[in-house]
Amino acid sequence: MAEIKVETVAKTFGTFAAVKGVTFTIDHGSFFVILGPSGCGKTTTLRMIAGLELPTAGRILLDGEDVTALPASARDIAFVFQLFALYPHMNVRQNIGFPLRCQNYARAEIRESVEEAARLLRIDHLLERRVGGLSGGDRQRVALGRAIVRRPKAFLMDEPLGALDSEFRRLMCGELRELHDRIDATTVYITHDQLEAMAMADRIAVMNQGRVEQIGTPQEIYDRPSSMFVADFIGAPPMSFLGVHASLQRGDRSITVDGVPIEMPEVYEDRAEGKFALGVRPENVSFADASLLRGRVIGAEYLGTTQIVTVITANGQVKARLPSGKAVRVGESVGLALRPDRLSLFDAMSGQALPSALYAGGHHG
Structure with a gap:
């Protein structure tokens, strides 16, 4: 997987500064959570890492390569959104395999990769089902399957559990972390829920008003908050x-x-x-x-x-x-x-x- 470096990255929309000189490094295989309240700049930061937004200033490096100006399609990164964005006219197998079909993989390779991803996510018994009749948790697994099927360098997740009820969220927190460990992924995860962040992260970046307030392990941030904002937001x-x-x-x-x-x-x-x-x-x-x-x-x-x-x-x-x-x-x-x-x-x-x-x-x- 990949190391991701974000170096003094900023993003303005007109006169509004959404992200103000953010810097951090995400190690190979790390589960890195960007945590903060609505409007703090966390999703904009993730979209710049993905290539869906271009920074106003700063650099983004993926595995040592400067990808700041590259489009999303050239970054070998998979994005999982809060809204599952599945194709309702396709079944589970077709949804998961869609990225490979777009890249003209051989049918046998697509079948093997889809079935491997489905087994990892424990949805191999649903492969022939239409996605419209699935539960929220199963639809989220299908969305994850479509992301992991081509084994990208990094997974970027924008509040992927936000549409689930609290019981499913707790269950999926554990499953996401277990999946991350099994496939040796580099994962960047966005949430406003500090319990999610504390449960899953290797390291957390707490953002507030476009800036990073503190970066550390969950224990460091809880025990040694660097500001009153972090102390009040965590716990x-x-x-x-x-x-x-x-x-x-x-x-x-x-x-x-x-x-x-x-x-x-x-x-x-x-x-x-x-x-x-x-x-x-x-x-x-x-x-x-x-x-x-x-x-x-x-x-x-x-x-x-x-x-x-x-x-x-x-x-x-x-x-x-x-x-x-x-x-x-x-x-x-x-x-x-x-x-x-x-x-x-x-x-x-x-x-x-x-x-x-x-x-x-x-x-x-």
């Missing part, structure tokens, strides 16, 4: 933020929240007095009667084995993931303990994470 529920007014010096290991010193990872640079945000994931919050950091319970959401409890403090709301058996009353005053080595600190004005011991692995930015 269910997302990271909570406590507003703090303080000055910081290199080497500080605590910050004062509502008059209470809170331990945190060592900061790596001086910061003049200003507004900061202390970020904490729900699983790193616990109740501690003796704690001086206090708040009032304003809600609890039961999730089976756990519950998400929302606490309002003088510096903002905090969500805590607690065992479901823990008795919680709305309105009660509680003490909060925050796990020190898992706290992120952000500049409240820029939204960027401050370099600290949490980011010492080089994943910040």
Whole structure:
């Protein structure tokens, strides 16, 4: 398969800048997810990799070859859309084999390739069926079969599970990842669903307003978000933020929240007095009667084995993931303990994470 390099790629439509100098490398055989909200530029970026849009600036390399100006037909890339785009007058076999027929493959080779793809996707029993009568999940498998049948250098998928219900989506997430591993593919996958991204990706690029906010493994992005946007976009529920007014010096290991010193990872640079945000994931919050950091319970959401409890403090709301058996009353005053080595600190004005011991692995930015 192929390595894909995107180098300072930009795309403007008139005066609107859809993509603003995006750079990343997708390794051979990697499952790379571009994640972000609607309108962030992720689909435009994918379409430029595919050759369906030409960049306004920058370069795109496929296996070391500059393909920036090449049309989609010359890039040896397969595209899977959210809407299946199948041919309703053809059966499953004809739909999957269509790309090979267009390239004048021999009939025997087409038959062999189609049946191999169908076996991989577990739809070999449907080959003679018309696509119109298939379920959404099976139609998506047919669309995938048409993409993989000619074994391209890379697969580009634009929210391919978006039209499926939630149960089918979860099932297809696992199947897509398993398929990717079996055929040793290079896959670029677009989604706005962070649970999909976390479940499937080797690496994730989080986009916002035409720019890449952060690139990393799912674990890196979850544990060490480089900005408040990433921290808020990733996680269910997302990271909570406590507003703090303080000055910081290199080497500080605590910050004062509502008059209470809170331990945190060592900061790596001086910061003049200003507004900061202390970020904490729900699983790193616990109740501690003796704690001086206090708040009032304003809600609890039961999730089976756990519950998400929302606490309002003088510096903002905090969500805590607690065992479901823990008795919680709305309105009660509680003490909060925050796990020190898992706290992120952000500049409240820029939204960027401050370099600290949490980011010492080089994943910040």
